[in-house]
Amino acid sequence: MAEGEIHALIGENGAGKSTCLGLLNGVHKPTLGEIYINGERVIIDSTGHAQSLGISCVFQELSLASKLSVAENIYAGRAPTRFGIVNWKELNKKAQNLLNEFGLDIDVSQSVDSLPISTRQIIEIAKAISLDSKILLLDEPTSALTPDEVQALFKVLKKLAASGIGIVYVSHHMSEIFEISDKISVLRDGTKIATYDTNKITKNQVISDMIGSDISHNIQIKNPKIGDTIFELKNYSQDGIFEDIHFELKRGEILGLAGLLGSKRSEIVRSSIGLINGAIGETYIDGKVIKITSLRHAIKLGIGFVPEERKTEGLFLDFSVGDNLSVASLEQHSNMGIVQKKSIHSATEKAIEEFSVKTQGTDVAIGQLSGGNQQKIMLAKWLERRPKILIIEEPTKGVDIGAKFQIHEVLRQYASEGMAIIIISSDLPEIISLSTNIIAIHEGKITGKLSANETTEDNLMQLMAGTMNTSSTASASTQV
Amino acid sequence: MPNSQSDLTSLKNKSKLQRILSAFVDVRELMLIVLIALIIIVMAIQNPYFFSISNFRAVAVGMAPTAVIVIGMAILLASGGFDLSVGSVMALSSTVVAMLLLDGFSIPTAVIFGLFIGAAVGLVNGLLVTGLGINPLIATLGTLSITRGIALVLTEGFSLSSLPSAFGWIGKASFFNFPVIVLLVLALVIVFDLAVRHTRFFRQIYFIGANEKAAMLSGIDVKKITILAYVLTGTLASLAGILLASRLMSGTPTAGNGIELQVLAAAVIGGASLRGGEGTILGAFLGVVFVALINNSMTMLAVSIYWQMIIIGAVLVVAVALDMLLRSDSRLKTTKN
Numbered sequence: 001m002a003e004g005e006i007h008a009l010i011g012e013n014g015a016g017k018s019t020c021l022g023l024l025n026g027v028h029k030p031t032l033g034e035i036y037i038n039g040e041r042v043i044i045d046s047t048g049h050a051q052s053l054g055i056s057c058v059f060q061e062l063s064l065a066s067k068l069s070v071a072e073n074i075y076a077g078r079a080p081t082r083f084g085i086v087n088w089k090e091l092n093k094k095a096q097n098l099l100n101e102f103g104l105d106i107d108v109s110q111s112v113d114s115l116p117i118s119t120r121q122i123i124e125i126a127k128a129i130s131l132d133s134k135i136l137l138l139d140e141p142t143s144a145l146t147p148d149e150v151q152a153l154f155k156v157l158k159k160l161a162a163s164g165i166g167i168v169y170v171s172h173h174m175s176e177i178f179e180i181s182d183k184i185s186v187l188r189d190g191t192k193i194a195t196y197d198t199n200k201i202t203k204n205q206v207i208s209d210m211i212g213s214d215i216s217h218n219i220q221i222k223n224p225k226i227g228d229t230i231f232e233l234k235n236y237s238q239d240g241i242f243e244d245i246h247f248e249l250k251r252g253e254i255l256g257l258a259g260l261l262g263s264k265r266s267e268i269v270r271s272s273i274g275l276i277n278g279a280i281g282e283t284y285i286d287g288k289v290i291k292i293t294s295l296r297h298a299i300k301l302g303i304g305f306v307p308e309e310r311k312t313e314g315l316f317l318d319f320s321v322g323d324n325l326s327v328a329s330l331e332q333h334s335n336m337g338i339v340q341k342k343s344i345h346s347a348t349e350k351a352i353e354e355f356s357v358k359t360q361g362t363d364v365a366i367g368q369l370s371g372g373n374q375q376k377i378m379l380a381k382w383l384e385r386r387p388k389i390l391i392i393e394e395p396t397k398g399v400d401i402g403a404k405f406q407i408h409e410v411l412r413q414y415a416s417e418g419m420a421i422i423i424i425s426s427d428l429p430e431i432i433s434l435s436t437n438i439i440a441i442h443e444g445k446i447t448g449k450l451s452a453n454e455t456t457e458d459n460l461m462q463l464m465a466g467t468m469n470t471s472s473t474a475s476a477s478t479q480v
Numbered sequence: 481m482p483n484s485q486s487d488l489t490s491l492k493n494k495s496k497l498q499r500i501l502s503a504f505v506d507v508r509e510l511m512l513i514v515l516i517a518l519i520i521i522v523m524a525i526q527n528p529y530f531f532s533i534s535n536f537r538a539v540a541v542g543m544a545p546t547a548v549i550v551i552g553m554a555i556l557l558a559s560g561g562f563d564l565s566v567g568s569v570m571a572l573s574s575t576v577v578a579m580l581l582l583d584g585f586s587i588p589t590a591v592i593f594g595l596f597i598g599a600a601v602g603l604v605n606g607l608l609v610t611g612l613g614i615n616p617l618i619a620t621l622g623t624l625s626i627t628r629g630i631a632l633v634l635t636e637g638f639s640l641s642s643l644p645s646a647f648g649w650i651g652k653a654s655f656f657n658f659p660v661i662v663l664l665v666l667a668l669v670i671v672f673d674l675a676v677r678h679t680r681f682f683r684q685i686y687f688i689g690a691n692e693k694a695a696m697l698s699g700i701d702v703k704k705i706t707i708l709a710y711v712l713t714g715t716l717a718s719l720a721g722i723l724l725a726s727r728l729m730s731g732t733p734t735a736g737n738g739i740e741l742q743v744l745a746a747a748v749i750g751g752a753s754l755r756g757g758e759g760t761i762l763g764a765f766l767g768v769v770f771v772a773l774i775n776n777s778m779t780m781l782a783v784s785i786y787w788q789m790i791i792i793g794a795v796l797v798v799a800v801a802l803d804m805l806l807r808s809d810s811r812l813k814t815t816k817n
Contacts, residue, residue: 312694319757323687
């Protein structure tokens with residue numbers, strides 16, 4: 001990478017983009033390979049070290065202290081002082097000048113939490129620049145920005161590049177990358193596929209590199225028995241998050257919701273089962289309008305929900321496999337309020353066998369199991385309840401190929417027995433091979449509805465990225 | 481219990497020292513029983529009066545209020561919360577019951593109303609924590625001060641004595657030489673220990689304490705159960721206050737001052753943790769017995785009351801430090817993966 005160059009890294013979720021930045025920033029350590037700066041080999045062992053080498057990083061998650069002022073945040077730990085006392089006047093002046101360069105006209109003495117997320121993002125970048133960085137790493141910097149703000153940011157980035165700063169720009173927004181970058185490197189499954197000069201390459205080439213056109217394990221379900229509509233959202237909207245969502249889910253159907261980071265597909269689903277309040281619109285279950293007020297209400301109505309974050313939202317890592325399996329179905333395993341350990345034990349053994357979970361027993365803490373085995377138990381926990389509708393976020397996130405295959409098989413099996421399943425997945429081959437029908441979502445709106453056999457990774461990716469124009473969306477959309 | 485399982489399975493990852501220690505400490509209750517036996521043996525040799533029925537009786541009766549409250553505290557700690565207002569609730573209940581008795585109300589009426597006060601304070605604590613999302617430290621620090629203040633305002637700071645003699649029965653009566661108050665405490669400990677191990681309601685508390693978000697996403701009614709845990713703790717605290725009033729035959733607005741810290745220390749020594757998700761009632765009760773015996777022994781050995789404070793503090797820190805050391809690597813593993 002050269003001085004003043006904007007180099008984009010692009011790839012699907014899990015392709016290794018963020019890890020790659022972590023390597024450069026000293027958060028992760030390489031197991032193999034070398035990093036060179038100005039021709040000199042360096043070993044980056046901490047974020048502080050990376051900064052002293054002139055590398056700064058802005059991550060997806062904001063890292064500002066929300067109660068402190070804008071100026072304090074930018075110069076955190078480096079405020080100008082006089083006799084050890086912070087020189088507020090000087091500090092605010094420096095911060096104001098810096099932000100003016102970004103075209104941001106705000107009062108630098110106000111606290112960060114009074115500002116919108118987009119402004120905080122720019123402050124975060126300003127902070128990185130203020131460290132005299134020669135290399136700036138940006139991880140999905142626009143995921144929370146409006147188009148105008150993106151343009152403002154791009155202006156700043158181009159100015160920075162012109163002044164000789166090298167920028168690594170990680171994103172999966174195709175149009176942004178083509179607008180801002182000089183070079184594009186495509187990553188897939190942790191491997192670099194290719195590097196191109198941006199002006200010599202087409203979006204389609206990049207997309208097929210991202211998804212790996214050779215992947216074609218589309219094992220289709222034989223004669224799926226699709227029944228009546230069991231779940232439907234109509235005119236479903238939430239201010240500023242998603243609007244006018246409409247879809248139907250039928251018995252025996254696996255409905256895939258596809259969308260990129262920031263598409264709000266999770267928010268739609270979580271709202272519909274009472275986890276997020278404030279959405280308007282109608283929810284139908286078995287044809288009846290039902291206002292779902294809480295997740296507990298949804299569960300009583302026969303809905304199961306497997307969340308995305310296994311470790312923070314799904315499991316009790318210090319607790320046993322049996323505890324984790326039975327937590328959502330303690331009623332079934334209780335008699336007059338007394339938990340029947342035998343009943344839990346036999347249910348757990350059954351699940352371990354059905355999913356071929358590798359564990360030394362039902363009493364082992366689930367944190368000791370591999371990701372794939374944890375995921376299987378998390379899924380089995382809900383299947384225990386025999387829900388009519390099962391909603392799964394990222395069914396195979398961080399799971400090895402073998403476990404992935406087994407989870408897919410189990411889901412197909414339950415669907416063929418009449419369970420209605422919604423999956424949210426960032427894994428395009430997965431969503432295409434598993435779903436009966438697919439809904440593409442871009443920035444809180446449905447951009448297309450496809451049936452499994454007319455979906456290709458190419459057209460789905462374009463719908464998800466919002467790059468397919470409306471006329472082609474209309475032709476791709478069919479009755480679901 | 482979940483915690484001991486994770487320790488067992490990670491045995492092979494531990495150093496030899498940690499392995500030996502964890503084999504010893506894995507069952508916290510067992511460790512405490514051994515330590516308690518050790519204290520008794522050493523002290524019996526040192527001081528013949530220590531090993532007498534009258535001394536054990538005095539220790540058992542003296543620790544009764546703490547033992548009643550620690551049941552609620554252990555449950556709250558398992559749910560990831562805790563309650564600093566228990567000492568104040570003791571005081572308010574004991575004074576209100578005394579006032580009602582002096583006003584001529586019957587003993588059952590007064591006692592039920594006294595228990596109701598504890599439940600009400602617990603409800604307020606629970607609502608502040610779950611409804612408004614106030615940190616339990618702050619919420620119960622507030623109710624600690626308010627409740628104690630009410631007790632002092634109602635009595636203008638004076639103790640209320642000359643209670644009807646029948647009220648003193650439970651505090652003084654014996655059954656085959658066992659103080660009834662001690663039998664009541666043991667019964668409560670056994671009932672709650674079994675309930676916490678085996679009932680669905682209390683099992684849910686561990687899930688809430690271990691991972692509140694995952695518990696909510698598993699369909700557990702986190703708010704309702706958390707509120708009920710605070711109500712239970714408040715009710716037990718007022719029971720402790722009433723038992724104390726019965727024994728002393730007076731309602732005292734300064735009763736239970738600072739007892740919350742003793743209770744917390746005993747519960748933690750007994751295997752509970754501020755992280756939540758672990759601990760048993762039996763363990764917490766043994767923690768109370770252990771601390772009470774150490775205090776008693778030091779008094780017998782004529783150690784000054786000031787030194788007793790220092791030693792109890794050191795015991796608490798050592799117990800927790802040992803615990804952290806023993807599980808440090810399994811913790812790291814589960815958070816890093």
